[in-house]
Amino acid sequence: MSFSVKGRSLRGNSNGGGGGTGTKCGRWNPTVEQLKILTDLFRAGLRTPTTDQIQKISTELSFYGKIESKNVFYWFQNHKARERQKRRKISIDFDHHHHHQPSTRDVFEISEEDCQEDEKVIETLQLFPVNSFEDSNSKVEKMRARGNNNQYREYIRETNTTSFSPYSSCGAEMEHPPPLDLRLSFL
Amino acid sequence: MSFSVKGRSLRGNSNGGGGGTGTKCGRWNPTVEQLKILTDLFRAGLRTPTTDQIQKISTELSFYGKIESKNVFYWFQNHKARERQKRRKISIDFDHHHHHQPSTRDVFEISEEDCQEDEKVIETLQLFPVNSFEDSNSKVEKMRARGNNNQYREYIRETNTTSFSPYSSCGAEMEHPPPLDLRLSFL
DNA sequence: GCAAATTAATGATTTATTCAAG
DNA sequence: CTTGAATAAATCATTAATTTGC
Numbered sequence: 001m002s003f004s005v006k007g008r009s010l011r012g013n014s015n016g017g018g019g020g021t022g023t024k025c026g027r028w029n030p031t032v033e034q035l036k037i038l039t040d041l042f043r044a045g046l047r048t049p050t051t052d053q054i055q056k057i058s059t060e061l062s063f064y065g066k067i068e069s070k071n072v073f074y075w076f077q078n079h080k081a082r083e084r085q086k087r088r089k090i091s092i093d094f095d096h097h098h099h100h101q102p103s104t105r106d107v108f109e110i111s112e113e114d115c116q117e118d119e120k121v122i123e124t125l126q127l128f129p130v131n132s133f134e135d136s137n138s139k140v141e142k143m144r145a146r147g148n149n150n151q152y153r154e155y156i157r158e159t160n161t162t163s164f165s166p167y168s169s170c171g172a173e174m175e176h177p178p179p180l181d182l183r184l185s186f187l
Numbered sequence: 188m189s190f191s192v193k194g195r196s197l198r199g200n201s202n203g204g205g206g207g208t209g210t211k212c213g214r215w216n217p218t219v220e221q222l223k224i225l226t227d228l229f230r231a232g233l234r235t236p237t238t239d240q241i242q243k244i245s246t247e248l249s250f251y252g253k254i255e256s257k258n259v260f261y262w263f264q265n266h267k268a269r270e271r272q273k274r275r276k277i278s279i280d281f282d283h284h285h286h287h288q289p290s291t292r293d294v295f296e297i298s299e300e301d302c303q304e305d306e307k308v309i310e311t312l313q314l315f316p317v318n319s320f321e322d323s324n325s326k327v328e329k330m331r332a333r334g335n336n337n338q339y340r341e342y343i344r345e346t347n348t349t350s351f352s353p354y355s356s357c358g359a360e361m362e363h364p365p366p367l368d369l370r371l372s373f374l
Numbered sequence: 375g376c377a378a379a380t381t382a383a384t385g386a387t388t389t390a391t392t393c394a395a396g
Numbered sequence: 397c398t399t400g401a402a403t404a405a406a407t408c409a410t411t412a413a414t415t416t417g418c
Contacts (some may be wrong), residue, residue, distance in 0.1 A: 213385095213411070214385050216412090267404085377417100378417090380413100385409085385410075387407080390406090391403085391405090394401095395401100
């Protein structure tokens with residue numbers, strides 16, 4: 001019996017420099033902004049940045065807090081792996097599940113009318129599961145027709161790199177980061 | 188505020204499935220018993236029940252009132268999401284309260300790394316069928332079950348497995364449902 | 375006390391992701 | 397690159413709580 005006692009210590013552990021206890025830095029801890037940018041890059045399709053890209057990202061993120069190139073490298077490594085892991089687990093469960101039970105997906109169709117005045121009526125007949133093996137094909141077809149989400153992945157987020165950064169010029173100290181769309185253009 | 192009173196004329200739906208008393212059908216409204224069981228299952232670690240688990244749960248809960256599989260599915264989806272949401276909000280408040288700085292850890296925006304989803308501790312749930320004398324306050328928050336897989340989104344449209352309770356036909360008198368400890372064993 | 379009015383919960387849908395197969 | 401599968405997040409919509417004026 002394994003609990004996953006994953007000590008998820010409550011937040012607020014402002015470690016990595018702690019409350020004035022010396023200058024010792026533990027491991028890198030991304031700030032919200034850093035995390036947001038990294039996540040956006042990931043969503044934009046970036047998975048394994050090149051050394052050059054890592055360098056640029058690191059530089060960009062350094063505006064929001066201390067960070068090293070290796071942190072960026074590790075982040076992508078870990079994030080990619082964990083996302084995959086998550087999906088893989090689902091797949092395993094899925095297979096396992098279907099190994100024990102046939103898909104129940106294409107069974108019946110919706111009967112919006114199971115709400116009825118008199119609860120006495122025995123709807124059991126309609127509701128009885130029954131084996132819909134012979135009919136499954138048409139049902140599946142219907143499902144397919146509806147279920148397709150033709151949403152193509154949006155790699156295009158980066159496409160909007162209009163190559164202009166109000167911050168790139170002049171050495172003015174920037175107080176606030178540019179909006180995301182612009183920030184992503186540094187790559 | 189912010190309630191969009193959208194036309195959709197009410198069709199005089201008085202109440203949905205409330206406790207097995209005469210009803211029409213609005214949306215499903217869990218009875219206390221149903222809610223208790225669902226909550227217990229969630230506390231026990233169940234997060235994303237499989238299709239067959241949903242079916243069993245639904246059947247079990249039908250002893251207490253009308254219910255459909257999809258209700259169970261939705262309940263877990265919503266409950267899981269809202270627990271997560273709640274936790275996230277707490278974190279934010281916590282951080283605000285502590286004047287967190289941008290340079291420190293700032294994890295409230297889902298960082299996959301801290302936000303552990305439901306792990307897989309299926310055995311835990313399935314192996315402690317009975318004897319779950321849950322005092323409903325133990326700190327087994329870490330326990331997670333991952334029995335998951337396919338989501339109902341499509342399934343629900345094709346399926347309409349209303350579990351009918353022997354009670355829903357009123358008059359019929361059946362033995363009272365078993366105590367909770369036993370009830371949880373149906374999974 | 376009691377409903378109309380308003381707010382809080384929460385059931386039900388839709389949308390946006392991710393990985394991976396084709 | 398496209399599409400299939402399976403969500404989780406965001407949102408919509410309806411019901412329950414509650415507040416409020418009488």
